[in-house]
Amino acid sequence: MTMVSVDKGGSRSDRTKAAILTAARARFAAHGYERTTIRGVAEDARIDPSMVMRYYGNKAQLFDAALAIDLRMPDLSNVSADDLPRTLVRHFLTRWEGDPADDALLVLTRSAVTNEHAAARMHDVFATQVAPALAAAVGPEVAARSAGLVSAQLLGLALTRYLLRLPAVTALTPDQIERSLAPAIAATLKPT
Amino acid sequence: MTMVSVDKGGSRSDRTKAAILTAARARFAAHGYERTTIRGVAEDARIDPSMVMRYYGNKAQLFDAALAIDLRMPDLSNVSADDLPRTLVRHFLTRWEGDPADDALLVLTRSAVTNEHAAARMHDVFATQVAPALAAAVGPEVAARSAGLVSAQLLGLALTRYLLRLPAVTALTPDQIERSLAPAIAATLKPT
DNA sequence: GTGAGATGTCAACAAGTGATGGCCTACACT
DNA sequence: AGTGTAGGCCATCACTTGTTGACATCTCAC
Numbered sequence: 001m002t003m004v005s006v007d008k009g010g011s012r013s014d015r016t017k018a019a020i021l022t023a024a025r026a027r028f029a030a031h032g033y034e035r036t037t038i039r040g041v042a043e044d045a046r047i048d049p050s051m052v053m054r055y056y057g058n059k060a061q062l063f064d065a066a067l068a069i070d071l072r073m074p075d076l077s078n079v080s081a082d083d084l085p086r087t088l089v090r091h092f093l094t095r096w097e098g099d100p101a102d103d104a105l106l107v108l109t110r111s112a113v114t115n116e117h118a119a120a121r122m123h124d125v126f127a128t129q130v131a132p133a134l135a136a137a138v139g140p141e142v143a144a145r146s147a148g149l150v151s152a153q154l155l156g157l158a159l160t161r162y163l164l165r166l167p168a169v170t171a172l173t174p175d176q177i178e179r180s181l182a183p184a185i186a187a188t189l190k191p192t
Numbered sequence: 193m194t195m196v197s198v199d200k201g202g203s204r205s206d207r208t209k210a211a212i213l214t215a216a217r218a219r220f221a222a223h224g225y226e227r228t229t230i231r232g233v234a235e236d237a238r239i240d241p242s243m244v245m246r247y248y249g250n251k252a253q254l255f256d257a258a259l260a261i262d263l264r265m266p267d268l269s270n271v272s273a274d275d276l277p278r279t280l281v282r283h284f285l286t287r288w289e290g291d292p293a294d295d296a297l298l299v300l301t302r303s304a305v306t307n308e309h310a311a312a313r314m315h316d317v318f319a320t321q322v323a324p325a326l327a328a329a330v331g332p333e334v335a336a337r338s339a340g341l342v343s344a345q346l347l348g349l350a351l352t353r354y355l356l357r358l359p360a361v362t363a364l365t366p367d368q369i370e371r372s373l374a375p376a377i378a379a380t381l382k383p384t
Numbered sequence: 385g386t387g388a389g390a391t392g393t394c395a396a397c398a399a400g401t402g403a404t405g406g407c408c409t410a411c412a413c414t
Numbered sequence: 415a416g417t418g419t420a421g422g423c424c425a426t427c428a429c430t431t432g433t434t435g436a437c438a439t440c441t442c443a444c
Contacts, residue, residue, distance in 0.1 A: 113356070
């Protein structure tokens with residue numbers, strides 16, 4: 001078995017494997033699943049298309065690898081009810097705008113709309129990351145009732161601002177969004 | 193020149209042209225632009241693929257025809273500020289769930305996420321249908337400030353309920369949604 | 385150095401796509 | 415009944431796609 005290479009990030013294969021994944025994420029994020037081609041990814045990663053197959057088996061598995069995502073939800077259990085909406089909005093804004101090179105969110109959201117498999121992953125992200133974080137803050141009953149629509153509001157923001165880029169939404173500053181959307185989310189969380 | 197045919201809906205060519213468009217809408221709505229094939233549309237419309245080209249020129253123009261949409265926004269100028277959010281939410285829910293055979297909304301929303309041209313049409317729909325209707329109700333200043341985020345919330349609902357089909361959102365009844373989302377929209381409309 | 389396994393290149397395949405143009409057919413009008 | 419034309423079909427092209435397998439090259443332990 002071949003052992004340790006000195007370069008950062010592990011063996012040579014690990015590096016090209018990562019290069020492929022990065023290129024794939026960028027393309028999937030920009031063009032979605034169908035319009036992303038293995039050849040295009042390979043070109044960006046400066047390797048032969050067949051290497052993509054060697055390391056990821058096929059396009060679907062490459063896509064699968066690109067879908068891995070962590071929302072990095074903060075611990076909301078100690079956030080007061082008053083602060084919760086603002087905290088949520090701010091977290092999502094920084095998560096989306098923080099690191100422009102991080103295409104993972106874009107990949108998942110964009111492809112979930114047209115790809116069943118990606119949609120299933122989205123369900124999973126909701127169930128394992130969003131819902132629990134919310135339940136920790138407002139309790140299971142309120143969360144069960146409102147988590148869906150809270151997510152709808154946050155995803156609506158992502159949709160209009162980062163995918164559709166509606167001018168009426170991209171024109172707003174993060175602060176304006178926070179001031180307008182936090183009360184809205186607060187309203188959904190309130191018992192009817 | 194051939195004249196009037198007795199059949200409903202005009203000449204024979206008009207009928208097949210309409211059949212093609214209907215089939216195309218259904219496929220674009222279900223699978224998006226890329227995964228919709230001329231051959232598939234033709235099969236659904238029970239005609240030869242070349243007929244699609246004859247009547248619509250090419251796939252892009254067919255898509256363009258399928259994107260035509262009318263939100264049927266009601267006149268909101270006489271709706272009280274208190275009733276506005278509820279009216280909006282209810283209108284969108286019935287618009288989306290009223291006629292299941294009407295795929296137009298689904299086509300536009302689904303494809304706008306991965307297709308630049310469809311996104312441009314979405315911008316147009318917003319600018320010519322949503323924004324004016326809102327401006328008539330709350331005045332131009334408030335509309336300019338909040339129309340974007342109001343749309344974000346309504347599109348977020350559409351996204352999670354009809355495209356992603358998040359269980360946490362599909363489980364809700366229209367009434368529940370109205371009760372939870374209307375106050376939220378009211379909050380975004382309120383001056384900060 | 386040398387051989388073996390890892391890494392990478394090359395050419396090609398089969399399938400499916402949008403698109404084209406020639407040909408057939410049925411209908412409306414005389 | 416004859417005929418021109420709109421409506422429809424077939425065969426086919428050129429191209430792109432994912433995927434494959436044979437071959438070259440590089441790296442490193444021995």
